[in-house]
Amino acid sequence: MSRTSYVFTSESVSEGHPDKVSDRISDTIVDLFMAKDPEARVACETLTTTNRVVLAGEIRGKGIWENGAWAPGVEKEIEDAVRAAVKDIGYEQDGFHWKTLTFENHLHGQSADIAVGVDAADGKDEGAGDQGIMFGYASNETPELMPATLAYSHRILKRLAELRHGGEKRLEPDAKSQVSLFYENGVPVRATAIVVSTQHAKGMTQADVAALVKPVVAEVLPEGFITDETVWHINPTGVFEIGGPDGDAGLTGRKIIVDTYGGASPHGGGAFSGKDCTKVDRSAAYAARYLAKNVVASGLADRCTIQLSYAIGVAEPQSVHVDLHGTGKISEEVLERELPAMIGGATPRAIREHLGLNRPIYARTAAYGHFGREPDADGGFSWERTDLTDKLKALA
Template sequence: MRKTSEWVSLGHPDKMADYISSFILDRYLERDPMTRYALEVQIKDNFVTLGGEITSQANFTEDELTLFVKIAVAQIGYTKCYQNTWGAENTICDQDLVVTHHIGQQSPDIAQGVDASGWGDQGIFWGMAVNDPTTNFMPKDHYLARKIGQQLYDIKYAGLDIKTQVTLFDNEPEEIVVAIPMLPKHSEQDIANAVQFCCNGKTNYKLVVNGTGKFVKHGPIGDCGTTGRKLAVDFYGGNCRIGGGSPWTKDGSKADLTLNLLAREKALNFLKKHSDIQEVHCSIACRIGSPEIIVSLYDGNLNELTSYRETVNPAAIIDRFFLRKPRFAQLCRNGLLS
């Protein structure tokens, strides 16, 4: 059986958008842990658009929000020094960004459901766990794609805008694809060495580096970035159904974040109690204004193992996952399920 997953670095335009929104959310939570937040971000060339709804005791000016955007982009690595290395025609720098703002407050129709200790939306959410502690109980193809991409991003050998894709055949790497900005001074052999390191020294796979033959123009210069477009990267790659929306751009009162985390937790807990099962999937359904959820657990072939209704207090789940703390940028950087 073949399984394939991809991963993208924080320097990819879509993940840049996720990170900017997460970084701004942290600034609000530092001042008001009860902030209600839903902020989308789009970044293209030197232009950033912020749009959404924020209700908070923290009141930031547009100039302050613009500064937060620039700090987030600099933290990712797109600085003046980096741009000087690659050329302004090929990448961006934090200092040049122009930010526009379209931000209102949370709809009272949504707020009344959350205020009543219910969920603020309806939806279906999925989690999974694999019986393999060496991969953090994540699918191996997803784990390895992330490991390779994170290594290439962390060593800062070449460019920041990195994509990796791993195909397993009978649970071993068959093909690994890497897209990474490179200048003439960079060597494909050095990239191959980094990949080999992540594969515990193995080389019995096909490695493709920059399949088009050239990758120099990158980041938001090469591609428009938008929040919420890398859900397979954020969750389980090609191994699990995806429910709800993006876990980023939202505070903990949003089911897209909290119930996806709860589904992962329930899958993990079930797996640890039934060690003979190799793979567990969990779906959770909720409805607006009610704390009741419907939980269903399945094996790897999606045969139902059990299902039940449960009443959960959203505030308790938020506190259990520490979602009133300013930790969203860290989660975005390290991976939601890491």
């Protein structure tokens, strides 16, 4: 029997965290190429370190990489896009500056062996870009149907970033947060611990930083969650002036639990950023979240986890598993049978078409989570729609 009273913790990292800088750059490249060719293939990895950005990976697309070479002007567009992304985050420091950083581009053409397995041809549907397992999750503990610990961790850092972009010069881009909540009868009721580390201007004390951070946390958390017993750790090392890629190297795809469900759900192991949506690491994880969210939004369960699995070059999922965690008002076997059909069989092509994923909508996903966001008018975060609820209710 599962416990109903416990403490659970999730963390988040800001857009200026070195790994998130790398994610943002990789997804900026995805957007650049998708804008040129909606069928582009992109697998872009980014390394960031002291005043240096390095790209590597495989790409393909019309007007991008053709006949074994870059299309005219594309290499300059790539560098310009990278520098603009770093500038937008806010890095103008001696150790990492959008204008002076050294840039290296080692992207090259996609492997023919991968292309032949993935591309549709001779009546064969487009296959999955790789093997793997993907998970989607939803919980009714927050309005966005996300784990509360992660939702609040994201909101703290997003609010600090808004203050910084709005002119708060004492805050710098790199930051991390961590929220521990006590769950009573399965419902979050109070914060037991709050951890926030944020890069700051020179000369600030811990007390100075705390005076900035604590009102933000109080604004974000529900009334009554902070008590006299809440433990605070604000910049617990005492000083955080050197940060970002100058303080620690960053790599694409190292914050996958921050990107998903904060540890409240399993993760398949594949990262999202830098990949076009023929890669089921990304598209099938979005599809699984979409289905799980609609199950919970329809009232058929309080919590839902969905696993999908794929084989490289094969279109159909190898398995579909649904777990309602004992909260379901419908058979899990019924959902396993019916859910894939609601998105065209859950093939890579069907997922991309149903969710409209062949668009330049990915740089915005790189910080503050890929899930629990509002769908955008241009198709961004389409996997957060709840447009299947009527169909699902009819199954009950």
